[in-house]
Amino acid sequence: MIETYKDFKKYVAIAIILILFIFMVKYLWPHVNGFLGAFILFALFLPLHLFLTKKLNFNKNLSAVLIIILTLLIVIIPSYFIVTESYNQVKQITLEKNKIISEISKFEENFPGLEISDKVNEYLPSFANWSADVLFKSINNVIKTIITLIIMYFILFYLLVYNSQLYKVLREYLPFSSKNSIILAKEFKKVTYATLISTGLVAIFQGLLLGLGFWALNIKGAIFWGFLAAILSFLPVLGIPLIWVPYGVVYLIKHDYFTAIAILILGLIINYSEFFIRPYLQKRIGDLHPLVSIIGIFIGIPAFGFVGIVIGPLIISYFVLIFRMFKDEYL
CATH class of the missing domain: 1.20.1440 (de novo design (two linked rop proteins))
Structure with missing residues (x-):
């Protein structure tokens, strides 16, 4: 009876653990890239962290913060450049619409029946609108991206600070x-x-x-x-x-x-x-x-x-x- 009761409690504990695990996975899955990104950055920047803390005697927390700032700069500066230039390129395509159609019309003179200019005239504004829409949707996804980045850097910080304990946990489990x-x-x-x-x-x-x-x-x-x-x-x-x-x-x-x-x-x-x-x-x-x-x-x-x-x-x-x-x- 006692053994049966112990088994019952064990299975209840397993069930609770599984339910909580499934619940966490369900709501954290949209940000899975944050978890994966944290481990990737950890593997890449751990040598730098060890150099700062062991060779230069930096505080572990300070070293982790400096690495996070470095990776943020690597992400933010190129992203800003790409978004700005993408907008300028879309704007340029819209402004040069008539010039593009004129060039295509000249090309059609050598190949009658292609009717490319009509199609371009029809779809070019749609392309410009689609490109602008993609940019605005990307901006609308900023909140989700920010949450993912917060998760990623939060995990990265603790992975760097407690890297020695991480190896012990891995060896144990x-x-x-x-x-x-x-x-x-x-x-x-x-x-x-x-x-x-x-x-x-x-x-x-x-x-x-x-x-x-x-x-x-x-x-x-x-x-x-x-x-x-x-x-x-x-x-x-x-x-x-x-x-x-x-x-x-x-x-x-x-x-x-x-x-x-x-x-x-x-x-x-x-x-x-x-x-x-x-x-x-x-x-x-x-x-x-x-x-x-x-x-x-x-x-x-x-x-x-x-x-x-x-x-x-x-x-x-x-x-x-x-x-x-x-x-x-x-x-």
Whole structure:
């Protein structure tokens, strides 16, 4: 009877824990990127935190606050630049509507029956309105973004301040030996570095190449488009063509065949460079197999958005690693 009563209390406790866990997950899931982002930033900036606290004798709290300010500047300054320039580009498209239609009409004279100008005249205002609507919706999502950022930085602060306790907790609760738990932590750091550093370097290279190419071809807003290309490079294969393909078409319509062909060649070089640079860097930095990176990105982006670029490869790498640990310890 006593054993039965103890079992009953145990199952009640498990049920309460599960209910509370499901409740928390349900209402925190919209901000899951904040949790994931905190752990990613923790893995990236922990060496800096340890340098400040151990080498320069900074207070742990002060070091964590300085790192948070640094990461905020890295996020806020580019975001402000992108939003401002995006608005200017949309405004420019609206102002040059008649000029664009005039150029297309000249192009149609050589290809009767295309009726491109009618379609452009119909859809160009819609495109401008859609672009403006996207910007305003992005502004309306600021509240949700702010909440996610607060969660992310709140968690990041405590991860940095209590990093030594974190490793103790992981070793205690992970269902593996201390040796394998340490391997798991090292793998997280290695894969995170390999993914983020390689992705960042590829983004800088591709954005710089497109920006310089557009500048050499006297295309307006070369700095903005280079900056945007760096962001779109996080979307493998499909991202940067969203910039150079429309520009190539525009210059083709203008009968500027030299610029159109130059943009085409530039775009192909930028796109195909990813297939060589990214795998090479990931192999050198973290011994991350290119297949893991590619499959992980296509899994991660639909599930987590841009953060999925890191989380996707991490999930696959962790699955393989945990399965190997499970096999070593339990099979």
